[in-house]
Amino acid sequence: MSFLIGDKMTGGYGGADILHDCTVSVERGEIAVVVGPNGAGKSTAMKAMFGMLDLRAGKVLFDGEDITDLKPQDRVLKGMGFVPQTSNVFTSMTVEENLEMGAFIRRDDIAETMDQVYGLFPILHEKRLQPAGELSGGQRQQVAVGRALMTKPKVLMLDEPTAGVSPIVMDELFDRIIEVARTGIAILMVEQNAKQALNIADKGFVLVQGENRYTDTGSALMANPNVRKAFLGG
Template sequence: MSEKYLIGDKMSGGYGRGPNILHGCTIACDKGEIAVIVGPNGAGKSTAMKAVFGMLDVREGAVRLGGEDITGLSPQARVGKGMAFVPQTNNIFTSMTVEENLEMGAFLREDDMKDSMEQVYDLFPILKDKRRQAAGELSGGQRQQVAVGRALMTQPTVLMLDEPTAGVSPIVMDELFDRIIEVARTGISILMVEQNARQALEIADTGYVLVQGRNAHTGTGKDLLEDPEVRRTFLGGT
């Protein structure tokens, strides 16, 4: 079986000189696929994503993108390779306008970014209406749209989202998930950490349930939703 486009393979590591938080953890995502990382609080979900993006030391294992070992690359270098990361908080420039935020996403590009800007506005029409408004004045859901839109301005092949629906209403969450599906349909790999596990697994091609930095369950989103142990332990169902 061929390897997926992005893979954090058997990763063990932690922050600085601290103990390992990840223990042989594997996370992978193919082109056009939505991979979701779920699990209890403190399971290492965001840590696994940060490891894939180069934000902590991977002491064992490797990260590969399109078959290339990128384990030793900085996060900035990974952006240059086509990876975009949207953190959960502090992910927009609040004093800048919506359009200025999007322009900041294209800082590495030397080509014309107008088409990309229009694609973001097509995906998130409300941002076009508010493009002259300070991003800090927007609602929580609209701020998340700005953050995702700015990441898309880098023309990534991989979009990584850390808790994209944190603090937003169920209606806004459903809308964000719909937009994420649209992005994946363009061929971009989506790797997402999400607390709303049931809803996230409903849109996931692949789901990873982590417990204490280890893979506890891996499968399609549908399979995990139907797994009795996953339902009982992580989804609050029987």
């Protein structure tokens, strides 16, 4: 059984299903990437696994426990961290205050985790007293990821972490994501930059219209001629 799995998920918003028997999973220390065309249900799958969407069928299991009916805040307490694509920082708060907000569930000393986040993202230490709203898009994404890491999650879910950033910043973010996975944290990520994401992925899921079209290792999907032609630009 996978460490985190959304198993045969069916559901959507209102009366329309967006996910159809969709399965997404990730193991400890692994990077799993969900890719596919716009409207494929990638972000919806992530929201369903985080409890932001009720399922009509299927279930979500985390570390062997059925969490299908848990609210998002209860999933955070279990060890799930989620970074949405937009509106993911408190713009009027400083960088350091944003990170402290991430530790709201903690009752222990957060200083060591704060140092680890600053070690991962040195620019955040440099700008720690600056309002997050004054940062570049890439720096805001680092704040958002750092804030999620402050909860000491067992799994980190990222929805389009490189949206709107330059290729250089994207490469840097991916490098940091690899570092996080090496600490044993499971990384589940939705990405529009499919080729770059699959390059760092241990496992990939290609969704089309809310269904699994291909599931394989990142390298196997990169080598699959059908995947390359349809989703990776040839």
